[in-house]
Amino acid sequence: MIFPSTIIVSSDPTLLSKKLNELCKKLNNKISANNPDIFTIGPLSGWGIDTVRAINSFLSKKPFQHLNKIVLIRDAQNLQTEAQNALLKNLEEPGADNFIILTTNNSASLLPTIISRCEVIKIRSFSLSAPPQALVITGFPATDFLTSDQIAQHKEDVLSYLEGQISLFQKKLIKNPSKETGLQIKKIIKAIQMIKSNVDPKSALDYIMLA
Secondary structure, three states: OOOOEEEEEOOOHHHHHHHHHHHHHHOOOOOOOOOOOEEEEOOOOOOOHHHHHHHHHHHHOOOOOOOOEEEEEOOHHHOOHHHHHHHHHHHHOOOOOEEEEEEEOOHHHOOHHHHHOOEEEEOOOOOOOOOOOOOOOOOOHHHHHHHHHHHOOOHHHHHHHHHHHHHHHHHHHHHOOOHHHHHHHHHHHHHHHHHHOOOOHHHHHHHHHOO
16 A cells, blocks of 8 residues: 655665655556656756645646556755645645655655655665675765664664674774774764663764764
8 A cells, every 4th residue: 555645765866766666656657757647846847835836736637647646756855945834735635546755865854744744665775784894984964964864774773783883893993093993982882872771773873973
């Protein structure tokens, strides 16, 4: 069953596209520039309030070629605040056989009222089961916090991941002793303690990322 209003969250454009096509296929619909039953908001249309208001007209009409109609909002993190507010009514009551799908690489940029009206599908592009590598912290908050968002999916997975990171950083410290590596080990240990104390895994990972 496809929820009437859905948000797909991933930093990987390929995974986003794959999931989007999967949902449309389940609806027996298909993404195409010539499909009259799909209304797309994205770079070509912009993410302003006038574009969002045009959704009302689209949803009020019957489908031409399919049993349903789909509003596709790509890169929803670019929606202006007033546009997000204008979208709320549509998300809550899209109408019979109407579906609204948003894609984003940063759900935190969306209003809580937007998220509360949607089913949220998070696609993990960061594999915790991949061959272990020491966590790379770039020093750029936007990049580092996005990495923590990718990791912070399941509490137990995050704990196992961080415990593995301690081992990796300890080996790194032995090979090339540095104050910075020692500090990272302390921060990882602190983050593990935070999670075990029921602190949200994302907040604990963000703590590690802070310089």
